[in-house]
Amino acid sequence: MSKTIFVSNRLPVTVSKHESGLEYKESIGGLATGLKNYHEQGSTVWAGWPGVAQDDLSEEESSSVADTLRNDYKCLSVPLTSDDIEQYYHGFCNETIWPLFHYFTSAVEYKKETWEAYQRVNRKFFDSVDPLIEEGDTIWIHDYQLMLLPQMIREKHPDVKIGFFLHIPFPSYEIYRQMIWRDEILQGLMGANLIGFHTYDYVRHFLSSVRRLLGHEHSLYKMQLESHVVQVDAFPMGIDYDYFAKTPTKENASQETMDFVKSTQNVRNIISVDRLDYTKGIPDRIKAFKQFLSNYPEYREKVRLNLIIAPSRVGIEKYDNLKREIEELVSEVNGEYGTFNWMPVWFFFRTVSQDDLIAFYRHSDVLLVTPLRDGMNLVAKEYVASRTDYKGMLVMSETAGAASELGEAIIVNTNDHEAIAAGIKMALEMPEDDKMDRNKNMHRRISRYNVKFWAEEFLNTLQGSPEEKIHTEPL
Numbered sequence: 001m002s003k004t005i006f007v008s009n010r011l012p013v014t015v016s017k018h019e020s021g022l023e024y025k026e027s028i029g030g031l032a033t034g035l036k037n038y039h040e041q042g043s044t045v046w047a048g049w050p051g052v053a054q055d056d057l058s059e060e061e062s063s064s065v066a067d068t069l070r071n072d073y074k075c076l077s078v079p080l081t082s083d084d085i086e087q088y089y090h091g092f093c094n095e096t097i098w099p100l101f102h103y104f105t106s107a108v109e110y111k112k113e114t115w116e117a118y119q120r121v122n123r124k125f126f127d128s129v130d131p132l133i134e135e136g137d138t139i140w141i142h143d144y145q146l147m148l149l150p151q152m153i154r155e156k157h158p159d160v161k162i163g164f165f166l167h168i169p170f171p172s173y174e175i176y177r178q179m180i181w182r183d184e185i186l187q188g189l190m191g192a193n194l195i196g197f198h199t200y201d202y203v204r205h206f207l208s209s210v211r212r213l214l215g216h217e218h219s220l221y222k223m224q225l226e227s228h229v230v231q232v233d234a235f236p237m238g239i240d241y242d243y244f245a246k247t248p249t250k251e252n253a254s255q256e257t258m259d260f261v262k263s264t265q266n267v268r269n270i271i272s273v274d275r276l277d278y279t280k281g282i283p284d285r286i287k288a289f290k291q292f293l294s295n296y297p298e299y300r301e302k303v304r305l306n307l308i309i310a311p312s313r314v315g316i317e318k319y320d321n322l323k324r325e326i327e328e329l330v331s332e333v334n335g336e337y338g339t340f341n342w343m344p345v346w347f348f349f350r351t352v353s354q355d356d357l358i359a360f361y362r363h364s365d366v367l368l369v370t371p372l373r374d375g376m377n378l379v380a381k382e383y384v385a386s387r388t389d390y391k392g393m394l395v396m397s398e399t400a401g402a403a404s405e406l407g408e409a410i411i412v413n414t415n416d417h418e419a420i421a422a423g424i425k426m427a428l429e430m431p432e433d434d435k436m437d438r439n440k441n442m443h444r445r446i447s448r449y450n451v452k453f454w455a456e457e458f459l460n461t462l463q464g465s466p467e468e469k470i471h472t473e474p475l
């Protein structure tokens with residue numbers, strides 16, 4: 001029977017090693033959280049890196065990880081060494097592609113060794129997945145860590161359907177052309193039958209880079225190559241709407257979270273939930289909140305900002321520095337505006353369970369989500385879905401992919417602290433019926449275009465992607 005194989009760097013579960021033994025924890029990040037429930041309910045196999053270095057594990061532990069992942073999570077472990085992690089994951093993925101694709105061009109590092117590691121590790125993924133592939137299978141590769149893999153699979157298995165989805169922005173040609181290995185990466189991607197992005201802007205940017213760098217024209221988002229047709233389209237990723245809308249708070253949230261909810265009833269709560277990442281605009285957000293307290297003194301002692309920030313990519317200097325910057329800004333605001341009875345900003349540096357997140361979302365009057373650049377931002381959708389009473393309001397930056405779908409939110413420019421401050425005030429003061437109307441519209445959209453719809457639409461398009469020759473003329 002034919003099967004669908006997901007391939008991504010990060011699996012839905014991350015393994016870590018402690019003195020007490022091996023620990024298996026739910027991964028965070030949009031790809032893992034978004035696809036997890038779909039994978040659990042379906043019949044997919046998911047191949048990826050378990051999150052721990054192979055050389056940190058004994059042989060016995062390695063095989064126990066592989067067995068547990070296979071038997072309990074339907075996952076295939078792709079083992080990586082600490083050198084792979086340093087050079088490929090920390091290096092080329094997160095110090096080259098990530099900043100470039102998020103328009104942080106001055107942060108990009110170009111190193112031949114990390115590019116070589118990227119090629120080598122994409123090959124390792126190929127070697128792990130290759131024995132699984134049978135005629136009639138569908139392979140769905142995810143994200144920027146594996147952009148060379150589609151072509152590697154195509155060369156050995158020309159007849160399987162290969163899909164690729166990019167979970168981060170694809171930048172404009174003027175940015176993308178700065179990449180030293182720009183042609184090789186595009187050629188890697190073009191091994192796919194279908195390439196998906198979150199928004200039409202990213203589709204446009206990609207097609208423009210392919211035309212200018214590889215010379216392929218498209219007709220109605222399809223490109224004819226010698227071996228196959230490549231189709232490109234936008235598939236805005238959704239969330240597991242029912243899970244966020246229907247999970248009962250009291251039964252599922254932890255006692256600690258319920259105590260928090262109880263103890264913060266007397267103030268208006270603004271919440272922010274992110275991975276610790278410089279693309280998320282967290283320092284600007286804190287500065288904007290400070291501006292809010294300065295501009296609207298009537299809100300002092302009546303509001304608090306709760307930052308729930310998950311550790312991410314620990315060991316990369318830019319990420320470690322960001323944590324210190326946030327800590328300094330938080331204490332600056334608290335020092336300046338705090339009173340003996342009130343602290344304006346609360347910073348929690350931890351990952352909380354999805355059930356606790358739902359409780360936080362439901363308890364918060366405002367979600368403040370202001371990335372400088374974000375492929376989609378699922379947090380925004382999770383918040384809207386969780387507030388089934390339609391009483392919350394979303395303040396979101398226009399540079400989040402989700403902004404193009406959630407136009408009823410208060411949309412701001414993340415560099416404009418005054419505008420964010422005014423946005424917070426507007427959200428706190430919005431009349432109930434206005435909030436209700438805006439939220440109902442957003443609910444309708446995200447309940448329909450949920451993660452199941454997204455995955456099925458992508459996979460159905462991939463199944464139906466053209467195999468015959470198409471005619472492409474320059475437009």
Ligand code: ADP
Pocket residue numbers: 028029030031033034273274275308309310350351352353354357376377378379380382
């Ligand atoms: P990204 O993929 O860049 O991390 P998204 O907003 O698309 O951004 O997805 C982040 C996912 O990780 C969401 O599902 C969110 O609930 C989860 N997440 C983010 N921060 C935390 C946290 N502190 N604790 C638990 N889950 C988190």
Ligand code: F6P
Pocket residue numbers: 010028029030031032143144167168275312313
């Ligand atoms: O959604 C974008 C993304 O980069 C995913 O590819 C990734 O899994 C997630 O964010 C979290 O990052 P990481 O896998 O590096 O922890």
